[in-house]
Amino acid sequence: MAVSRTTLKSLYGVCGVVYRQPLLFPSSLKCASIQITRSKFERDYQRPGQPPDTRWPWQMINFDFSKGVESVRKHFGLLKDEFFQRWIGPEGKPIIEHMLEQTRVVWEFRGPESLNEWIVSSDQEIGGRSVAYVSLGKNNTTCLLYGTLSSTPPRDGETRYSGYCSMRSKPPKASFDRKKHYDWSSFNTLHLRIRGDGRPWMINVSAETYFSHQRDDIYSYFLYTRGGPYWQDVKIPFSKFFLSSRGRIQDSQHPLWLDKINTIGFTLGDKADGPFQLEIDFIGLNNDCAHTEEFAYELYKKNP
Amino acid sequence: MSASHHLLRLQCVRCVSHFLGTPVRQVILPGRAHLQTPGSQHIYVQLLRPFHRSAVCSTDRQNRTDIEKLVEDETHHKDKTLVTHDDIFDRAAGDSKTKVEFNRVVDVFKSKDIRRRGHVEFIYAALKKMPEFGVECDVTVYNKLLDVFPKEVFVPQNFIQRMFNHYPRQQECGVQVLEQMENYGVMPNIETKVLLVQIFGEKSHPIRKFQRIMYWFPKFKHTNPYPVPHVLPSDPVDLAQFSLTRIAADLDAKITIYQYPSTDITETGEEITRPHIVGIQSPDQRSLLAKHNPCKPVFVEGPYPLWLRQKCVHYYLLRADPIPPEEKVEEEIDPEMICPEQSLFFPQRVELDLNVDMGDDHSFNVDEVEEGAVYAMCMAGQGDQATLSQWISGLQETCPILGQIPTVFRLESGPRELQTSTDAHQRPEQEAETDQIIEDDEEPRHSRGVKQ
Numbered sequence: 001m002a003v004s005r006t007t008l009k010s011l012y013g014v015c016g017v018v019y020r021q022p023l024l025f026p027s028s029l030k031c032a033s034i035q036i037t038r039s040k041f042e043r044d045y046q047r048p049g050q051p052p053d054t055r056w057p058w059q060m061i062n063f064d065f066s067k068g069v070e071s072v073r074k075h076f077g078l079l080k081d082e083f084f085q086r087w088i089g090p091e092g093k094p095i096i097e098h099m100l101e102q103t104r105v106v107w108e109f110r111g112p113e114s115l116n117e118w119i120v121s122s123d124q125e126i127g128g129r130s131v132a133y134v135s136l137g138k139n140n141t142t143c144l145l146y147g148t149l150s151s152t153p154p155r156d157g158e159t160r161y162s163g164y165c166s167m168r169s170k171p172p173k174a175s176f177d178r179k180k181h182y183d184w185s186s187f188n189t190l191h192l193r194i195r196g197d198g199r200p201w202m203i204n205v206s207a208e209t210y211f212s213h214q215r216d217d218i219y220s221y222f223l224y225t226r227g228g229p230y231w232q233d234v235k236i237p238f239s240k241f242f243l244s245s246r247g248r249i250q251d252s253q254h255p256l257w258l259d260k261i262n263t264i265g266f267t268l269g270d271k272a273d274g275p276f277q278l279e280i281d282f283i284g285l286n287n288d289c290a291h292t293e294e295f296a297y298e299l300y301k302k303n304p
Numbered sequence: 305m306s307a308s309h310h311l312l313r314l315q316c317v318r319c320v321s322h323f324l325g326t327p328v329r330q331v332i333l334p335g336r337a338h339l340q341t342p343g344s345q346h347i348y349v350q351l352l353r354p355f356h357r358s359a360v361c362s363t364d365r366q367n368r369t370d371i372e373k374l375v376e377d378e379t380h381h382k383d384k385t386l387v388t389h390d391d392i393f394d395r396a397a398g399d400s401k402t403k404v405e406f407n408r409v410v411d412v413f414k415s416k417d418i419r420r421r422g423h424v425e426f427i428y429a430a431l432k433k434m435p436e437f438g439v440e441c442d443v444t445v446y447n448k449l450l451d452v453f454p455k456e457v458f459v460p461q462n463f464i465q466r467m468f469n470h471y472p473r474q475q476e477c478g479v480q481v482l483e484q485m486e487n488y489g490v491m492p493n494i495e496t497k498v499l500l501v502q503i504f505g506e507k508s509h510p511i512r513k514f515q516r517i518m519y520w521f522p523k524f525k526h527t528n529p530y531p532v533p534h535v536l537p538s539d540p541v542d543l544a545q546f547s548l549t550r551i552a553a554d555l556d557a558k559i560t561i562y563q564y565p566s567t568d569i570t571e572t573g574e575e576i577t578r579p580h581i582v583g584i585q586s587p588d589q590r591s592l593l594a595k596h597n598p599c600k601p602v603f604v605e606g607p608y609p610l611w612l613r614q615k616c617v618h619y620y621l622l623r624a625d626p627i628p629p630e631e632k633v634e635e636e637i638d639p640e641m642i643c644p645e646q647s648l649f650f651p652q653r654v655e656l657d658l659n660v661d662m663g664d665d666h667s668f669n670v671d672e673v674e675e676g677a678v679y680a681m682c683m684a685g686q687g688d689q690a691t692l693s694q695w696i697s698g699l700q701e702t703c704p705i706l707g708q709i710p711t712v713f714r715l716e717s718g719p720r721e722l723q724t725s726t727d728a729h730q731r732p733e734q735e736a737e738t739d740q741i742i743e744d745d746e747e748p749r750h751s752r753g754v755k756q
Contacts (some may be wrong), residue, residue, distance in 0.1 A: 036386075103668050110671070141673050159620070198550075198611040200528070226530045227610040228551025229621055229678050249520060272614045284668045290659035302519070303512060 006120060031182035047126070048156040064230065078175035090183075102134035107169065109143035109281040112136060120146065127154030132165035137279055142195075146277035149268065163273065168204075168265035170212045181208050181260035184238075188258075192234040193281035196225025201278060202267050205241060216246045219256040223266065239293045251302045255295040372412055389422075389429035397437070403445060406430075406437040410448055420454050424477045427452055433486050440488050443496070450481060450499045459505035466507070478503065478510035486517055532612045540565065544582035544683040547610055551681065557586035562698040565685060580687025581695050585702070593679040593703050596624060601710040602679065604696065607687050610710050620715075622680040622691060622699070679703075689713050 046052050085092035093101075108114065109243040115134055132147035151163030174180040190203070201223040209217055219241035226232050241256045242249060264283070268276055394410075397405045430449055439445040453474065460470040478500065485492060492514060500510050525699055530550060545559050559593045562581040569575055596602065606620030611718070662664065680699055684691045692713065700706040 102664060103666055105668050105670055108670055139674070141671075198530075198532075199607050221526055222524070224528045224530055226550060226553065227547075228553060228619075229608070229681070230551070230553045230621070231673075249516070251516070272611060272616075274611075274616055275609065276611075277609075281673055282668065282670045284670070286666060288659070288666075289661065290665070297523070303515070 023086075026252040045126070048158045075175045075177075079081040082175060098186070101186070102286055102287045103191070105207075105282055105284040106182070106184075107280075109136065109141065109282065111140055111278060115143065117170050118143075118167050119166070120145065120167045121168060123154075123162045126159055126162065127156055128152070128162040128164075129164055130165050132167070134167060141281075143280045144277060145266070145274070145280070148273075148275045149270075150273050151271055163271060164267060164269035165276075166265055166267035169263045171262045179208075179262075181262060184261055184285055187285035187287045188238055188291055190234075190236045190238065191284045191286045192223070192236075193231055194223070194225065194234060195229075195231050195279040195281075196223075196227060197277055198225055198227030199272070199276055200224050200270055201280075202269075203236065203241075204263075204265040204267060205256060205261060206263045206265075207257055208262055211221060214245075218244055220244055225278070235286065235288070237288065237291050237293065239291070241298045242297055253295070253297045253299065311371060345495045354369060372416070389426045390433065393429065393433045393437075401437045403442065404440045405437050406434070406445065414452055420452060421455070423452050424473055427477050427481065431481060434484070440484070441490055443485070443490050443493055446481060446485055446490065446492070447495045447499060450478070450496065450503065453478070453499075453503045454500045458508075459504055470508075471504075475504060475509045478508075479513050482510060482517060489521075491521055493519060519723070525700065534613070536612055537613060540685060541580050541582060543612075543617065544580065547612060547619065548582060548584040548681060548683060551610060552584050552586060552617065554586040554588065557584050559584045559699065560693055560702075562682075579691055581682060581684045581691060581698070583680055583682035583695055583699060585680040585699070589677075589679050590703060592677045594705055596677075596679070596705065596709060598705065599710040600624060601712045602706075602712050603676075604692050604711050605714045606692075608713070617683065618687065619681055619683045620687070620695075621678055622682075622696070623678045624676045626674045626676045687715060689715065 010098050041051060081092070089095040090098050107117070115136065118134060120132050120134045122128070122130040124130065129150040130148060132145065134143060134145050136142070137144045145165075148164055149163045149165065151161070153159050153162040172180040172182060177221060192203075202220050203223050204218045204220045206218050209215065219239045221236055223234060223236075238256050238258060243253050243256075244250060266278065266280075268278075309647050369465075374594040392413075393406075396409050410430065414420070427449055434440040434445070457469040482492070497511075497514060500508070500514055504510050525712055536548060541561060541564065545561075548559055549557065560583050562583055563578055565578060565580040567575055567577045602622055602624050604620060604622055608621065610617050610619055623687030682692070682695045684695065692715070696706060696711055
């Protein structure tokens with residue numbers, strides 16, 4: 001069912017309403033509460049054994065006055081930037097620079113504040129035993145993602161595989177926490193300078209989608225590390241990224257659209273238990289004119 | 305039925321007959337299409353099954369194997385308790401868990417009942433037991449397991465059955481067999497396809513999964529620019545050679561084996577095991593080491609981890625600290641050697657990259673990460689200082705400057721970060737306890753550790 005996310009909010013009153021059974025020991029005063037069963041396509045992962053999160057949307061906002069004053073200043077600063085940056089050019093860069101640039105550095109790890117843009121997660125969220133940490137390397141110049149993988153699955157009866165970790169960038173936010181997207185349409189190659197330990201990683205790029213069933217759409221490709229003390233320059237054209245959803249590669253493939261990118265992430269799940277580490281110097285974009293491939297995989301319908 | 309359909313069915317017949325070892329005439333497919341004329345439209349589908357008797361009814365009881373007796377005991381003579389199929393695998397195997405034993409258990413199950421009752425649970429249990437028997441990467445074993453399914457029963461016969469996910473539990477079981485093959489990276493073969501078509505039909509979920517595997521696996525098989533073979537060399541010296549050439553990142557680098565692994569028995573009867581020491585150095589590294597300032601120490605750092613599929617090996621580095629900017633010596637470049645006034649007859653650098661246009665600039669606006677130069681790398685059986693000192697003394701034969709440079713050992717018990725720790729300068733007292741400085745003077749072979 002392809003329902004766009006904006007129209008779903010208006011359909012709250014129209015979707016099927018279900019009367020829940022009164023709780024045996026009601027901690028709150030909602031004895032016969034009317035709850036709308038949101039389809040499982042909307043909810044995030046629910047740990048087996050935990051009750052689903054059936055809070056109303058307004059209950060999920062938490063008011064905090066201590067953050068209020070700083071955030072007011074931050075958001076108004078961002079708003080002012082948005083007003084005045086467009087007179088210089090897109091995203092504050094002069095238009096001639098935006099048109100002629102062939103390389104751009106999007107993430108550079110040169111200080112502790114650069115780590116705040118990244119979220120590190122491992123399979124501790126589903127009950128596994130891997131750990132993953134991120135820290136700065138020598139002289140505060142590179143990002144070091146390290147930890148230990150353990151592929152013993154959690155014993156909750158449902159999960160069969162485990163042993164992964166990932167580092168994902170936070171989606172960009174405009175003033176007042178509105179969604180903003182990266183525009184990488186003038187580039188066609190992703191350039192990374194990394195130093196791994198021989199393990200095969202995976203790069204996941206997530207773009208902005210319209211329909212609700214596309215919420216877990218991720219474009220991925222492999223990042224093979226050589227290992228050793230020397231830095232490795234990895235260049236991956238965006239035409240090589242294949243579409244997958246919830247970890248399953250999809251039959252109908254299409255190329256990644258670069259005009260509204262949300263996040264980029266690195267994940268490791270190579271079933272080899274033990275310590276791992278990945279050092280990233282910078283992540284940049286390149287417009288390689290010699291690369292003319294539009295998409296690496298076939299576009300015809302694969303299951304007629 | 306079209307001619308191509310005929311051909312496919314005939315091919316299937318031939319494949320299946322070759323696989324099952326039966327003559328072509330005895331293999332019967334639904335519809336008996338090979339007997340029909342191409343022009344006929346309506347085919348009266350009639351399934352013919354050869355008549356079998358169950359093996360249990362056989363009167364010849366003396367020839368039954370132990371496993372069959374075991375299975376019969378469990379299923380017939382017990383007091384109707386729940387029998388898990390895992391137990392059959394465990395008990396039948398005994399001490400040795402090999403492919404032969406696994407195949408035998410599967411054969412016994414197949415011969416026990418023509419209707420294959422409980423085959424779904426049996427297949428799930430077999431899939432779980434495969435890693436214990438060591439057969440999880442064997443496509444013939446998976447085919448044998450798929451053979452447990454009864455053929456042609458689950459193929460949908462009319463449009464209603466095709467619409468409504470015919471025999472969903474069995475289809476899910478077939479998909480799980482293929483999923484385990486996918487997890488272990490096993491490529492299915494033509495027998496798998498024939499079996500799946502026979503069991504589930506052409507448009508079933510297992511066939512769709514098979515098609516996905518056959519589409520994506522070849523695409524991603526050769527994507528690794530630094531491939532690691534599935535079967536790594538078992539000899540530690542060969543493994544060290546392979547991994548050192550991998551991390552050296554320089555095709556000119558040369559490997560030197562300083563010591564082969566050996567065990568000596570001295571006169572007193574003690575065993576001395578000598579570990580292997582394999583080192584690598586490229587000409588660029590050698591020239592860098594020759595230019596190293598003898599007042600500054602070089603560090604032997606390690607062990608650093610390197611993963612090759614499921615195996616982790618460790619290597620050691622000989623490197624120097626980064627030169628601070630005030631001490632950097634700018635190399636004077638002869639203007640005749642570098643363009644634009646480059647000598648045409650002896651060009652130092654020739655740029656013939658056709659990918660790059662005249663105004664193109666593909667460099668990134670980032671500060672370079674300052675790091676010390678790496679002079680050599682090695683892998684050794686043991687990571688203690690004596691072994692690494694042997695490596696250094698072996699290196700000294702090709703790089704005599706090492707005799708004048710103080711060598712500091714920075715070894716830690718476990719694998720750690722690829723860079724020197726940032727606290728190295730802040731904790732000199734603790735380092736003095738762990739580091740030992742060695743100065744090779746007139747005796748290059750004999751090194752003594754001097755504790756500070």
